[in-house]
Amino acid sequence: MSAVAQTSNAAPEASSRELMLSVRGVETFYGKIQALRGVDIDVYAGEIVTLIGANGAGKSTLMMTICGNPQARSGEILYRGDDITRLPTHDIMSRSIAQSPEGRRIFPRMTVMENLQMGALLEDPKHFDADLNKVFELFPRLKERRNQRGGTLSGGEQQMLAIGRALMSRPKLLLLDEPSLGLAPIIVKQIFSAISELNRSEGLTVFLVEQNAFHALRLAHRGYVMVNGRITMSGTGRELLSREEVRSAYLEGGAH
Amino acid sequence: MEYFLQQLINGITLGSIYGLIAIGYTMVYGIIGMINFAHGEVFMIGAFIALTSFLALAALGITFLPLVLLIILAVAMIFTALWGWTIERVAYRPLRGSFRLAPLITAIGMSIFLQNFVQITQGARVKPLPPQIQGGITLMDSPSGIVVQLSWMQLIIIVMTVVLMTAFSLIIGKTSLGRQQRACEQDRKMASLLGVNVDRTISLTFVMGAGLAAVAGTMYLLYYGVIDFYIGFIAGVKAFTAAVLGGIGSLPGAMLGGLAIGLIETFWSGYFSVEYKDVAAFSILAIVLIFLPSGLLGRPEVEKV
Numbered sequence A: 001m002s003a004v005a006q007t008s009n010a011a012p013e014a015s016s017r018e019l020m021l022s023v024r025g026v027e028t029f030y031g032k033i034q035a036l037r038g039v040d041i042d043v044y045a046g047e048i049v050t051l052i053g054a055n056g057a058g059k060s061t062l063m064m065t066i067c068g069n070p071q072a073r074s075g076e077i078l079y080r081g082d083d084i085t086r087l088p089t090h091d092i093m094s095r096s097i098a099q100s101p102e103g104r105r106i107f108p109r110m111t112v113m114e115n116l117q118m119g120a121l122l123e124d125p126k127h128f129d130a131d132l133n134k135v136f137e138l139f140p141r142l143k144e145r146r147n148q149r150g151g152t153l154s155g156g157e158q159q160m161l162a163i164g165r166a167l168m169s170r171p172k173l174l175l176l177d178e179p180s181l182g183l184a185p186i187i188v189k190q191i192f193s194a195i196s197e198l199n200r201s202e203g204l205t206v207f208l209v210e211q212n213a214f215h216a217l218r219l220a221h222r223g224y225v226m227v228n229g230r231i232t233m234s235g236t237g238r239e240l241l242s243r244e245e246v247r248s249a250y251l252e253g254g255a256h
Numbered sequence B: 001m002e003y004f005l006q007q008l009i010n011g012i013t014l015g016s017i018y019g020l021i022a023i024g025y026t027m028v029y030g031i032i033g034m035i036n037f038a039h040g041e042v043f044m045i046g047a048f049i050a051l052t053s054f055l056a057l058a059a060l061g062i063t064f065l066p067l068v069l070l071i072i073l074a075v076a077m078i079f080t081a082l083w084g085w086t087i088e089r090v091a092y093r094p095l096r097g098s099f100r101l102a103p104l105i106t107a108i109g110m111s112i113f114l115q116n117f118v119q120i121t122q123g124a125r126v127k128p129l130p131p132q133i134q135g136g137i138t139l140m141d142s143p144s145g146i147v148v149q150l151s152w153m154q155l156i157i158i159v160m161t162v163v164l165m166t167a168f169s170l171i172i173g174k175t176s177l178g179r180q181q182r183a184c185e186q187d188r189k190m191a192s193l194l195g196v197n198v199d200r201t202i203s204l205t206f207v208m209g210a211g212l213a214a215v216a217g218t219m220y221l222l223y224y225g226v227i228d229f230y231i232g233f234i235a236g237v238k239a240f241t242a243a244v245l246g247g248i249g250s251l252p253g254a255m256l257g258g259l260a261i262g263l264i265e266t267f268w269s270g271y272f273s274v275e276y277k278d279v280a281a282f283s284i285l286a287i288v289l290i291f292l293p294s295g296l297l298g299r300p301e302v303e304k305v
């Protein structure tokens, strides 16, 4: 836990950093249903930013809209100054963005190794061995299971694989959708400290969606709160943690 | 015994041709969940391209047989692959994401269109090709007078099929392209999140299936010596049956299914009657599907993901 607390203290000077991801006035629809209603979010290089909100608020929709599936109907998404709003997903991902999506989406009939190879698709093959070792160091469990099929892993192992797979592309911006879902507290701790470690040692920028608001806000430099497809609050992790509205809505009984 | 062996050789040959076509059905089904009913016609077009290029080479005075075979095979594969790519591009891709039956109906339409197209441009009559590769190895020459022979043509077909299927299994199983195809098969959305160009991968799948169908078409032409615009329908139905029998979506299943259908058909005609050979093949399919609803090597639908 100490590692997590530390990063909250050492929030980088957002204003002096490169604006990595900028979401401006984004509206996304599923058919006639509007899921995002003018969302504005900024993520600066080197930050960990978290997005919290109730079920169905639109968090996963935002993550997927950033990756172009579904595409925003209006508004724009800038990645390092480039407009990526209308690009096909595979083009967006080739700009060193990686996502570990909601539901993990492990390829069930591929081995752990093959899943990781898929993650490294966009990366220079000469980095493969080094990256693989790093992922195995982070999640030794995956190394033991490397020839096992993805569909037969436990939920927690699948989650590790999903994150490991995302890291195999050497992302600059990592999008994580509920990495702690369904995991034992000790694994959650392990994953969160891995995230903060990657952020500190490699300057990895992380945009994190979490149900586990308490952990997420302590880990993150800044946070946003989403309600019904709109951003209703934003601030540093500490600020949000101390806000009464946040505590009552997302934290009651959660500060374990 | 001799008779049995001869039927076995004939059955394996026929099964090889079905297997090559069946792969196209099973791969396309695997990746976009659609039965490409026009695939039989792609096979037929492959045979026509092979014939046309053969006649062109003959007109040019190129008659050195190994060279001729190599060229017609290459030409057939390239142009048939182009057909496969085009069919997907014009007829199926625009419908992706629409209701499930739409591409199926289009595929049937495409199949009819291609048959008519070839009928009009090539004529409705059968096109003969004089036998090019004659002779073979006599495996057994029994006193009873029954000869067991493996013709060169049969040998070429079987060897070619084994080589292609091995190469194909390696591509799908071991290469990055194959992994991308399997990824699209299992979760297209996730594949694109990892940078896979899904549309391109699907196109390549059609191209590969059409290439194998072209090989089958060329072999069919050389083996039987006659083709017409209708061969795609019959062979297509058989190969489709083979794919379902083996377990649609499964690559080894398609090979096994092709072999099974080829053998059933040959043995049935050899021992019972030629007329009912198709009934035999379909009956066995029905029986297998009753006990193994997902085919011989198919995976059951229920799956923990």
Ligand SMILES: Nc1ncnc2c1ncn2[C@@H]1O[C@H](COP(=O)(O)OP(=O)(O)OP(=O)(O)O)[C@@H](O)[C@H]1O
Residues within 6 Å of the ligand: A030, A033, A035, A053, A054, A055, A056, A057, A058, A059, A060, A061, A062, A102
């Ligand atoms: N594919 C879809 N088709 C139609 N509606 C959808 C689709 N996906 C999401 N929605 C709707 O959009 C809204 C936002 O969903 P989203 O998954 O983004 O919420 P979320 O904030 O991630 O929720 P959770 O915390 O439960 O994961 C919900 O009302 C949901 O029902």
Ligand SMILES: [Mg+2]
Residues within 6 Å of the ligand: A059, A060, A061, A102, A177
């Ligand atoms: Mg969600």
